[in-house]
Amino acid sequence: MELRIGRQINRLTDRIDRYVSNNDGQQQPTVLNMIKLYNDYGLSVMMSCMFSIDTIDVNSGVYQSLSGILTPSHWRILLLLLMPGSLLRLLFNITHPFPSRLLDVFVQLTSEQIKQRLINNDSSTTTDTLQYGDEPKYITCDEVVANLFAMFEAGSCTNSTIIAFITYDLATNPQIQDRLYDELIANCMDNREEQLDCDRLLRNDYLDAVVAESLRLNSSTLREGRIAASDYQLGDTGIVIARGQAVEFAKHAVHYCTDYYPEPNCFNPDRFLPANRHSIQPYAYLPFGAGSLSISQM
Numbered sequence: 001m002e003l004r005i006g007r008q009i010n011r012l013t014d015r016i017d018r019y020v021s022n023n024d025g026q027q028q029p030t031v032l033n034m035i036k037l038y039n040d041y042g043l044s045v046m047m048s049c050m051f052s053i054d055t056i057d058v059n060s061g062v063y064q065s066l067s068g069i070l071t072p073s074h075w076r077i078l079l080l081l082l083m084p085g086s087l088l089r090l091l092f093n094i095t096h097p098f099p100s101r102l103l104d105v106f107v108q109l110t111s112e113q114i115k116q117r118l119i120n121n122d123s124s125t126t127t128d129t130l131q132y133g134d135e136p137k138y139i140t141c142d143e144v145v146a147n148l149f150a151m152f153e154a155g156s157c158t159n160s161t162i163i164a165f166i167t168y169d170l171a172t173n174p175q176i177q178d179r180l181y182d183e184l185i186a187n188c189m190d191n192r193e194e195q196l197d198c199d200r201l202l203r204n205d206y207l208d209a210v211v212a213e214s215l216r217l218n219s220s221t222l223r224e225g226r227i228a229a230s231d232y233q234l235g236d237t238g239i240v241i242a243r244g245q246a247v248e249f250a251k252h253a254v255h256y257c258t259d260y261y262p263e264p265n266c267f268n269p270d271r272f273l274p275a276n277r278h279s280i281q282p283y284a285y286l287p288f289g290a291g292s293l294s295i296s297q298m
């Protein structure tokens with residue numbers, strides 16, 4: 001997977017390099033839409049890791065539909081947040097943040113991939129998520145497609161959004177950007193001519209701290225929820241959460257709470273360096289959720 005992601009990172013940096021050299025010396029450089037750039041990157045990573053599709057034509061209908069899934073209209077999201085799902089379905093036939101014909105494209109693409117691999121008995125792509133060399137024995141094809149869709153939707157936008165936020169945080173904190181740059185040059189490459197070493201990048205404490213701090217400041221999901229499995233007494237507050245009751249927590253509020261993070265509005269990666277991490281309290285840092293449903297448990 002690292003190799004696949006590395007290839008997409010190289011394409012992304014090539015695109016940025018091209019943009020910079022085309023604008024070099026121009027008084028009014030053209031504006032680069034970073035979110036679009038990172039969305040393209042997120043989509044390419046998912047296509048490569050899930051289906052071994054390494055290049056996808058950005059002008060193709062499939063590409064347009066998949067990026068439509070990842071950039072849903074704001075009014076649809078608002079409706080889904082504000083109105084009960086059953087009412088939305090009844091009144092407007094809305095079930096997703098994007099039109100269902102886009103979902104059909106994903107289903108068609110995935111089903112086609114499964115069919116091709118079954119026909120070809122193809123085991124050469126076993127490093128991708130689909131890993132389909134044989135007849136499915138334990139789950140149905142529909143379940144495979146549904147799980148892949150959950151991953152595609154949950155994995156693409158979260159990634160591109162946080163990269164965009166990190167770019168912003170570094171641009172607005174140039175001293176931290178310089179420190180990160182110096183750290184990576186010193187520790188992740190042997191000479192200036194070669195590319196950064198992916199293994200060493202993944203083990204770099206300061207890069208890790210920068211990402212962690214940006215995830216604290218910029219939650220990619222608004223809220224997370226759980227349904228209580230049994231009655232639960234909430235400390236000595238006198239409040240009892242009844243079995244079956246939905247509970248939602250606003251992690252943004254926790255991430256900005258001064259009880260847990262001094263100067264919470266300040267972008268300060270040092271909080272997450274190994275020497276300081278122990279002072280982060282359990283459940284006060286929730287970018288990936290917590291408990292058995294969090295991403296780290298996948």
Ligand code: HEM
Binds near residue numbers: 156225290
């Ligand atoms: C910066 C990147 C990401 C962030 C911030 C993020 C955030 C989250 C959060 C907050 C949840 C809910 C967890 C909970 O309820 O406790 C979640 C669930 C999930 N995420 Fe991510 N995610 C990221 C990347 C990814 C990637 C790359 C994938 C897949 C390749 C992925 C797949 C999933 C799936 C499948 C779930 C549902 C887990 C379940 O309900 O059992 N996420 N993510």
